Amino acid sequence: MMTPLNTEPNIANPDDFYARLLAAHEGRSKAESDALNARLVLILCNHIGDTDVLGQAIDLAAEG
Amino acid sequence: MFDDRYTVAHKIYPYERSPDQDKASAVRHPVVIVGGGPVGIATALDLGQQGVPVLVLDDHEGIGQGSRAICFSKRSLEIADRYGCAGPMIDKGVVWNLGKVFHRDEKVFEFNLLPEEGHKYPAFINLQQPYFERFMVDRLRQLQAAGAPIQLRGKNRVDGIEVHDDHVVLEVMTPDGPYSLEADWLVACDGANSPLRTRLGYEFTGKVFQDSFLIADIRMTGDTEFPTERWFWFEPSHGQGASTLLHKQPDGVWRVDFQIGWDIDRKEEMKEDNIRRRLDAFLGPVRYEIVWSSIYTFQSKRMARFRHGPVIFAGDAAHQVSPFGARGANSGMQDADNLGWKLGLVVQGKAPAKLLDSYSDERVHGADENILNSTRSTDFITPKSEISKIFRDAVLGLARTVAFARPLVNSGRLSVPCVYDGLSLNGPDALTGGPARTRVGAPMVDAPAGDDWLLGLLGGDFRLMTIDAEAPERLEVDRITVTRVALSAKGNPDLAARYLGDATSAVYLMRPDQHVAARWPGFDAAEVTRALKIATRRA
Ligand SMILES: Cc1cc2nc3c(=O)[nH]c(=O)nc-3n(C[C@H](O)[C@H](O)[C@H](O)COP(=O)(O)OP(=O)(O)OC[C@H]3O[C@@H](n4cnc5c(N)ncnc54)[C@H](O)[C@@H]3O)c2cc1C
Numbered sequence: 001m002m003t004p005l006n007t008e009p010n011i012a013n014p015d016d017f018y019a020r021l022l023a024a025h026e027g028r029s030k031a032e033s034d035a036l037n038a039r040l041v042l043i044l045c046n047h048i049g050d051t052d053v054l055g056q057a058i059d060l061a062a063e064g
Numbered sequence: 065m066f067d068d069r070y071t072v073a074h075k076i077y078p079y080e081r082s083p084d085q086d087k088a089s090a091v092r093h094p095v096v097i098v099g100g101g102p103v104g105i106a107t108a109l110d111l112g113q114q115g116v117p118v119l120v121l122d123d124h125e126g127i128g129q130g131s132r133a134i135c136f137s138k139r140s141l142e143i144a145d146r147y148g149c150a151g152p153m154i155d156k157g158v159v160w161n162l163g164k165v166f167h168r169d170e171k172v173f174e175f176n177l178l179p180e181e182g183h184k185y186p187a188f189i190n191l192q193q194p195y196f197e198r199f200m201v202d203r204l205r206q207l208q209a210a211g212a213p214i215q216l217r218g219k220n221r222v223d224g225i226e227v228h229d230d231h232v233v234l235e236v237m238t239p240d241g242p243y244s245l246e247a248d249w250l251v252a253c254d255g256a257n258s259p260l261r262t263r264l265g266y267e268f269t270g271k272v273f274q275d276s277f278l279i280a281d282i283r284m285t286g287d288t289e290f291p292t293e294r295w296f297w298f299e300p301s302h303g304q305g306a307s308t309l310l311h312k313q314p315d316g317v318w319r320v321d322f323q324i325g326w327d328i329d330r331k332e333e334m335k336e337d338n339i340r341r342r343l344d345a346f347l348g349p350v351r352y353e354i355v356w357s358s359i360y361t362f363q364s365k366r367m368a369r370f371r372h373g374p375v376i377f378a379g380d381a382a383h384q385v386s387p388f389g390a391r392g393a394n395s396g397m398q399d400a401d402n403l404g405w406k407l408g409l410v411v412q413g414k415a416p417a418k419l420l421d422s423y424s425d426e427r428v429h430g431a432d433e434n435i436l437n438s439t440r441s442t443d444f445i446t447p448k449s450e451i452s453k454i455f456r457d458a459v460l461g462l463a464r465t466v467a468f469a470r471p472l473v474n475s476g477r478l479s480v481p482c483v484y485d486g487l488s489l490n491g492p493d494a495l496t497g498g499p500a501r502t503r504v505g506a507p508m509v510d511a512p513a514g515d516d517w518l519l520g521l522l523g524g525d526f527r528l529m530t531i532d533a534e535a536p537e538r539l540e541v542d543r544i545t546v547t548r549v550a551l552s553a554k555g556n557p558d559l560a561a562r563y564l565g566d567a568t569s570a571v572y573l574m575r576p577d578q579h580v581a582a583r584w585p586g587f588d589a590a591e592v593t594r595a596l597k598i599a600t601r602r603a
Pocket of ligand 1 (some may be wrong): 104
């Protein structure tokens with residue numbers, strides 16, 4: 001059985017999380033921010049690990 | 065009227081007039097190979113050892129100067145061993161295991177080919193391609209002296225071809241003028257630009273990569289020594305290219321490979337002063353001489369199929385990959401390995417011609433695997449878009465500090481032999497608990513066998529390898545003989561791990577190219593017969 005991607009709310013304090021994400025980008029150039037995002041994506045993908053879940057996430061993101 | 069396209073390093077098959085040139089009508093040969101590169105010569109050795117008459121035509125009088133390939137894989141050495149010429153290769157070659165990857169001069173990653181114990185040959189050797197080819201031609205001469213029906217004709221350039229249902233007619237140019245030849249089977253090993261493929265109009269499709277690489281093979285003349293490791297820099301601070309590779313070869317020669325971009329002035333870049341400028345920036349104050357240099361660009365392409373009636377394509381003529389991963393010559397050796405026994409059986413009337421379609425199916429499968437891997441390496445080394453560069457750099461940045469990113473670093477995934485999973489010559493895989501690495505379709509894995517090595521013991525015919533199992537010593541099916549190699553796993557943990565797994569006994573049917581055709585826990589005559597028929601397309 002393929003693990004379904006969790007698309008339900010799963011973050012305890014959404015506003016805190018969002019602020020933290022933006023804060024990490026504060027004062028950075030576009031290039032630095034792009035690099036940070038890329039690192040973040042890689043770090044999170046590795047944490048998830050399950051390639052089925054990653055595949056679903058990539059598909060969902062690609063839908064836009 | 066007959067100029068060399070490149071400088072010959074070893075002039076070992078000078079032009080000689082052949083009696084065929086004085087015949088009133090074209091002489092018919094069972095097999096003609098066009099191209100005396102590594103793949104053409106390997107195919108000739110395979111057929112010649114089987115006693116199948118074979119004629120090789122090459123448009124030069126020897127081996128071209130300059131080493132293109134330097135990394136030769138274990139599988140290529142095992143194939144060369146079967147042809148009787150691996151000894152000088154291993155004696156001359158440089159064995160290496162360690163690879164280091166740097167990003168802006170900081171080491172981000174290190175890999176070890178981790179040689180597994182219990183193999184005759186190492187994972188890789190570095191050896192200049194002209195040596196590799198020379199040792200094969202030396203072996204060809206030995207076989208000839210022992211009466212093998214092999215001919216090799218230098219300065220015989222194929223200028224024309226006419227394809228019929230059951231043979232081809234060739235127009236061959238020599239320094240004495242043209243002559244005609246006929247062949248029942250033609251093996252086209254005429255390289256990446258294959259004039260035969262072009263002449264016959266077969267498509268060759270894939271990708272062209274927009275980057276150029278400058279190779280300089282240099283010999284250190286001072287006291288500088290670098291370790292016997294593969295060093296690869298992404299974005300080196302010396303600024304002489306987007307990446308740089310340094311790798312050792314025999315004779316104190318080092319391969320330096322700079323990635324210099326797409327829009328370059330080739331002529332300007334090839335000037336010794338300009339090459340030295342890059343080398344000096346990279347190496348600092350060391351003394352060296354330049355042995356060979358070249359600029360190359362590359363492509364990943366293949367033909368839709370490798371057999372067209374009596375014409376069969378092999379090596380670079382059939383498929384081309386980027387050099388990252390050392391999959392060019394190494395996969396060409398596997399082509400020869402795969403084709404040799406099949407063509408031998410067909411010529412000897414022991415198998416139907418459709419067996420040759422399995423050569424195309426299996427080696428197309430291999431080519432796709434090689435193209436996939438080398439394309440991925442290339443995408444990492446030369447990112448195609450802004451975002452792929454952003455991700456590439458993110459991987460390299462993270463790899464310095466966190467382990468998870470290191471397996472993503474791709475400076476070339478080195479050639480491993482292909483497994484013919486799910487293809488038509490495969491018989492039953494009935495060994496419950498048998499190891500995955502020796503599943504049906506896989507190449508047999510070497511192991512110690514008494515004072516010998518397993519692959520040497522098995523050789524290049526159909527074999528029944530029994531491990532702690534009974535079977536007749538000899539079996540004949542439709543004029544094909546299968547002989548038994550009886551082994552015991554008692555006191556041989558490598559053999560047990562590689563061939564038994566959780567099973568207590570095993571019977572393997574091996575093809576002449578040392579791939580597994582079928583396996584069972586015990587011998588059953590009807591089963592072996594059936595598998596042999598499948599493997600030779602007589603079923
Ligand atoms: C920079 C570089 C690095 C490489 N590194 C590696 C590596 O580390 N490991 C690896 O495995 N591979 C490597 N390769 C690839 C390897 O060099 C080739 O895959 C290999 O040479 C292919 O062998 P071949 O016999 O198919 O063709 P070729 O070696 O090209 O031989 C073709 C032959 O056919 C002859 N010929 C052509 N036309 C005619 C005609 N009309 N009549 C008669 N004869 C003809 C040619 O003269 C030539 O002798 C590298 C390639 C490059 C460019």
